[in-house]
Amino acid sequence: EGANGALEFDPADPAVKENRAVKKAVDRILKLKKASLDSVVSGQGVPQSTYLAYIKSEMDGEGACLELPMTILILVSFAILAANLIRQDQIYAAEEAVGFDISENANFAWAHAFGHKGLQDTNSIADFWSWIRLGFLPLILQPSWSYSEAMPPAMGSEATYGTAYVSRNLPSSWLFKDYIKPAPVRNDYLRYLKVVGGFRLRQTIVQGKEEKCAFPPSIDRSKLQAWLGKPCVPSMLAALTPQITDSMEFDGMVRKQCLFPDLESLDDMKKVLLEMEDGCNEASAQGCIWCKEQTPRQPWIDEQTLRVTINFVTYNAQYGLYTYNSINFIFNRGGHIYKFGNFMSAFADPFPRPLGDMITTFIAGALWIGCLLHVLYCETKDVVKVIRSAKSQCLKALRDDNLGVWNMIDWISIVIGLTAVFFWIRSRLLVEPVNLLLLDMVQKSLNPPSREEYEAAAIVFHNAVGDMVLGWKDFNIVIVIYPMIIMLRLFKSFAAQPRLAIVTKTLESAAPDLMHFFLVFGFVFLCFVVNSILFFGQDLEDFSNFPRSLDACFQAMFSNDRDWDGMKEIGFMKAAVFFWAFSLIMVMILLNMLLAIIMDAYAGEKEKASNAETLMQQISSMIRRRRQFKKGERVRLNDVWNIFAAEFKGDEKAMLESDRMITPEYLVSSVPRMPFKQAHRTLVNSLQREQNIKMGHPTEQDTKEAIKVGMEALEIRSDQVRDDVEFMAETFDYFDRFQAPGDKVHDFYFGAEGQTPDDASESWIATSVTQISEELSALLDNGLLSIGRSQDEFEVEQTQLHL
Structure with a gap:
């Protein structure tokens, strides 16, 4: 007997399992109990809280499923828009x-026609000046058309031998068809680019101070300073690769x-x-203004120099593209010079020129x-709805009802999307002044003014282009974040479809185990990171500090891209022991x-969703509901919800807490045009949903118990x-050896005195049928009385269940 006085049956009870008749009776009663949901709905009704919770879950699931096409449309339209606006290929x-x-x-x-060193061979201040004067500047500003080099005498006779062909006598420019000016035109670079506003050389320095020098504390500082003979200019910039x-x-x-x-x-x-280079001491042009202002005069680059940057702007008329070119030399305080270029671009026109691309x-x-x-609009509407339904403490209501994970993802996607729009508008506002300044620089290039006026305009132009490309970079960073938010919105839509929600459900199910696993994993991984710093840090840049070592060890888990040659140079055994241990513990x-934790959770979630609707079935169901609604065969669940919302004046919390019993008749009378069949079906489904929630999906332990019961x-x-087999064997053995005339069994099979076997069988059958009839009559009477009592008790139990 249960806590509420109702009879309860346990199919696993040994007393039930050992008696087949009792077991069949219990199974039948349990089947009747399950089938009684219809009778409960018809007789007692369903609590309003149960019914509206079902309606709300169905509405939310259908709404989230309908969001999937919307989210896909957002993703596809954004991808097309971003690709056409950014035009990364150009x-x-x-x-x-x-x-x-x-x-x-x-x-x-240079040796003859070949320069033996390039940008990455610039390893001293002297190399820098050689590179910029002999390599960089002549490369960018080619004053004449270039021709192929002559063949060295050691290679045999030149193809031009015996002819009047001499490259230095060839034209220095060519006026091609449809050209206004002969090529190369002044400021042309790489045939299709135009240098605008010249070149700017700038640097950052660190002021030298004796106090910045690091000396052993136990030694007289003044003596060491006198020995050093100069102030110190420390900096942590580019201690490692910048x-x-x-x-x-x-x-x-x-x-x-x-x-x-x-x-x-x-x-x-x-x-x-x-x-x-020489601080205006020997050259006579007197063009370096800074050098002339120094007393005493000194070279432009000295030991205070930290970073030198050479900037120039190019405009590509083929693409309508500004490029801010920056060649950087960073002098770290270990004595190394890092060299690299940074090129940032932005389009003069925000939209692609081909008509088809513009329309798209x-x-x-x-x-x-x-x-x-x-x-x-939808999220704002939900917020307003929550605020209106809140009787007090609106912020608390918002926190409880509108700050779920999926709502936060929606709001983040809105904020990031609007931020992207803002940064795009900002980037375009930065481009328009540059377009106007370009026209001014073109005029000054065609009609050069004084150097002072030209320099002032060029500096303004360079600064404007720098701000423009940095603004464009900011826009790119924002839109890089946006697709990740859309990915989370896709998971929200997937959650409404059990088959699509397997991934998120797997992570949710595995979360406790993953939390404990990553706690162990993190500390073990941290030990290897620290060990790698101690082993390899002073010899290999990838392990020289914590962030780089963290990244290097993480990559080592998933790829073979590791500097084994460099590591084994510090000690083959040290490197081998480290990576053997790392591979065995971290990887294997x-x-x-x-993977085992995730796959175990995945198997469980896949089993739960094995009987769930597929995406196509869910879509088909939604289409069927829509058609039935148009035919008047059903009403929308939103209409049912709105009826209750109007009754409770929008107080959703009160709606979902009410225990008022809802019957099909009440729904038919309260909801306009709601068929009785739909009312009854939705009430049964709500009870079934509540029952499923209480029962839950069988766990691994439940499965083991079921297997145990079955075994x-x-x-x-x-x-x-x-x-039974033993009884049959004994019976057969008995009859094989049995011969006793006068015995009923013997006479039945072998006949009695004065009777044939057939007569004896007929007599026995008649007697047995009479006896069986009497027993069945008594058994039927007792069974009917027992069933009547069980039915009465069952009805009492159901009545108490819904009180």
């Missing part, structure tokens, strides 16, 4: 060409010098570079903005344990079969 083509040309062709250390972001800071730069091809010849600019861009942009505003053991039942049946 940016890459322009920037890669400049970077490759400067890295490969800006050469010095990042691109280290070249994007232009504040605080000093010792500025400009070179203008529109005003100066290539030779004049080379002389200015010589002045900068406008359509994608309109769809994306429309979807973004729709999501904003812990990572496989991680015990099988054992009982096997024992019964064995007993």
